[in-house]
Amino acid sequence: MHEVLEQIQKLGIVPVVVLNDAKDAEPLAKALCDGGLPCAEVTFRTAAAEESIRIMAEKFPHMLIGAGTVLTTDQVDRAVAAGAKFIVSPGLNPRIVKYCVEKGVLLTPGCCNPSDIEQALENGLEVVKFFPAEPAGGLKMIKAIAAPYVGLKFMPTGGINAANVKDYLAYDRIVACGGSWMVKGSLVDEGNFAEITRLTEEAVAIVKEARK
Numbered sequence: 001m002h003e004v005l006e007q008i009q010k011l012g013i014v015p016v017v018v019l020n021d022a023k024d025a026e027p028l029a030k031a032l033c034d035g036g037l038p039c040a041e042v043t044f045r046t047a048a049a050e051e052s053i054r055i056m057a058e059k060f061p062h063m064l065i066g067a068g069t070v071l072t073t074d075q076v077d078r079a080v081a082a083g084a085k086f087i088v089s090p091g092l093n094p095r096i097v098k099y100c101v102e103k104g105v106l107l108t109p110g111c112c113n114p115s116d117i118e119q120a121l122e123n124g125l126e127v128v129k130f131f132p133a134e135p136a137g138g139l140k141m142i143k144a145i146a147a148p149y150v151g152l153k154f155m156p157t158g159g160i161n162a163a164n165v166k167d168y169l170a171y172d173r174i175v176a177c178g179g180s181w182m183v184k185g186s187l188v189d190e191g192n193f194a195e196i197t198r199l200t201e202e203a204v205a206i207v208k209e210a211r212k
C-alpha cells in the first residue's frame with residue numbers, strides 16, 4: 001500500500017476542511033493536532049485552499065495534509081507544491097488520475113458505481129473514495145459494490161458523522177472515512193477551535209472503539 005495510504009488508514013478519519021480565510025489554517029490545524037488527528041483534506045472549494053495547505057504544512061510538518069475537491073491538473077500541481085501529500089476529487093476525472101499516477105502522487109478519486117471503479121482499477125489504484133457515501137447507498141451499497149472487486153478498498157465520504165462512522169470503520173474494506181462534522185464551517189467562522197478539538201477527540205475515540 002502507498003505509504004500515505006498507510007498513514008491515512010492508521011488515522012481512520014480524514015477531516016474535510018473548507019476554509020474561507022487562510023488566517024484560520026494555523027488555529028484549525030492546531031485544534032486537529034490537539035484533538036489527536038494530525039490530518040486535513042483542505043478543499044479547493046475556496047480560494048484560500050492553496051495558502052491554507054502551505055501554512056498547515058509549514059507550521060505542522062508532522063501533519064498529513066491533502067487537497068480535496070481537486071478538479072484540474074493545475075490544482076494538483078499547486079496543491080503538491082504547497083505541501084499536499086494526497087489528492088482527493090469528488091469524481092473520477094481520467095486526466096487527473098493519469099496525471100497523479102505518472103507523478104506518483106496519491107489520489108483517491110470519487111467513485112459511486114462499478115464503471116468508475118473499473119476506470120480506477122485500470123489505472124492501478126488500490127483505494128477509491130466512495131462519494132457521496134450516505135446519499136449513494138451508504139455501507140450497504142459499499143458492501144455490494146466491493147464484492148466483485150476483490151482487493152479494492154474504499155474511503156467513504158459524504159454524510160458521515162459521529163453517529164454512523166463506527167459502522168463504516170468496522171468494515172475491513174474501508175481504510176478510513178472522510179468527514180467535515182468535526183471541522184464545521186460555523187465553528188471555524190466563530191473561532192470555536194476548542195469545540196473542534198473536542199469533536200476531534202470524540203472522533204479519535206470512535207476509531208479506537210471501532211477497531212477494538
Ligand SMILES: O=C(O)C(=O)C[C@H](O)[C@H](O)COP(=O)(O)O
Pocket residue numbers: 016043068069070088089090131157158159160178179180181
Ligand atoms: O472531495 C471533495 O471534493 C469534496 O469536497 C466532498 C467532501 O469530501 C464531502 O462533501 C464532505 O462531506 P460531508 O462530511 O458530508 O461534509
